[in-house]
Amino acid sequence: MSSLIELNDISYGYRAGQNVLDRVSLSLEANERLFITGPNGAGKSTLLRILVGLIKPFGGEIRAFGIPRVTDKDFHDLRCRVGFIVQDPDDQLFCPTVVEDIAFGPLNLGASREEALAIVDEVLDQLHLRHLRERITHELSGGEKRLVSVAAVLAMKPDVLLLDEPTNALDEENLHRLEEILLELPQAMILVSHDPHFRRKLATRTLELRAGKMSQAKELAPKKCTASDRARQNAKADDHSFESL
Numbered sequence: 519m520s521s522l523i524e525l526n527d528i529s530y531g532y533r534a535g536q537n538v539l540d541r542v543s544l545s546l547e548a549n550e551r552l553f554i555t556g557p558n559g560a561g562k563s564t565l566l567r568i569l570v571g572l573i574k575p576f577g578g579e580i581r582a583f584g585i586p587r588v589t590d591k592d593f594h595d596l597r598c599r600v601g602f603i604v605q606d607p608d609d610q611l612f613c614p615t616v617v618e619d620i621a622f623g624p625l626n627l628g629a630s631r632e633e634a635l636a637i638v639d640e641v642l643d644q645l646h647l648r649h650l651r652e653r654i655t656h657e658l659s660g661g662e663k664r665l666v667s668v669a670a671v672l673a674m675k676p677d678v679l680l681l682d683e684p685t686n687a688l689d690e691e692n693l694h695r696l697e698e699i700l701l702e703l704p705q706a707m708i709l710v711s712h713d714p715h716f717r718r719k720l721a722t723r724t725l726e727l728r729a730g731k732m733s734q735a736k737e738l739a740p741k742k743c744t745a746s747d748r749a750r751q752n753a754k755a756d757d758h759s760f761e762s763l
């Protein structure tokens with residue numbers, strides 16, 4: 519079976535002659551929580567934005583769920599299955615209230631109003647966030663916005679998650695809650711994080727992006743997948759209908 523996500527020889531730079539990414543490759547398998555680490559400005563967020571089609575690379579190939587992604591439609595389809603939790607929640611939350619923000623994705627994917635509201639309540643319960651349901655989004659604290667942005671992405675029931683610095687602004691209790699939630703989720707995920715404690719707790723594999731090149735990170739031994747991790751992933755994989763696999 520092919521990888522869920524494959525990036526092959528991706529190159530990109532914002533300024534002529536200065537490539538941030540120089541023929542970077544990676545793959546994400548069905549049972550992985552793959553961490554990408556590396557210094558500030560190394561290009562980690564840029565790589566995630568390229569993966570979902572928000573930036574067009576100079577060269578290289580992107581495949582997702584067995585299909586090469588080239589056209590705008592390819593990336594639109596990809597974004598229906600890959601949930602992207604961006605670094606700044608203010609870039610993700612744009613509705614007046616929390617309930618509207620979380621319902622937006624399911625409604626956009628064709629759910630009825632009743633179905634969307636049922637999904638909202640399901641994810642709010644999953645994240646223990648019911649108390650925020652009717653709050654005005656822009657009045658939330660940074661940590662609350664972060665958790666609501668996670669809820670908004672989970673509401674779209676993605677097959678793969680991308681999380682860019684998801685622990686930013688979280689206090690210890692909410693950090694612990696997020697760790698527990700992510701450990702329970704069946705989805706494969708790519709996480710960008712500078713937090714070594716968070717990485718050690720969740721990572722099944724860690725890559726380092728530095729000076730435009732991707733390599734296996736040395737500082738962490740890969741976390742073994744537990745039997746329950748594998749059982750969840752197998753159950754999830756059975757549910758998928760990867761069109762071309």
Ligand SMILES: Nc1ncnc2c1ncn2[C@@H]1O[C@H](COP(=O)(O)OP(=O)(O)OP(=O)(O)O)[C@@H](O)[C@H]1O
Pocket residue numbers: 532538556557558559560561562563564565
């Ligand atoms: N829109 C943009 N226009 C010009 N340069 C940009 C733009 N976005 C990012 N850059 C530059 O590209 C480089 C890579 O940025 P990126 O945000 O991908 O790095 P990062 O590894 O995610 O950093 P951090 O760990 O600080 O979040 C940086 O030097 C940044 O200044």
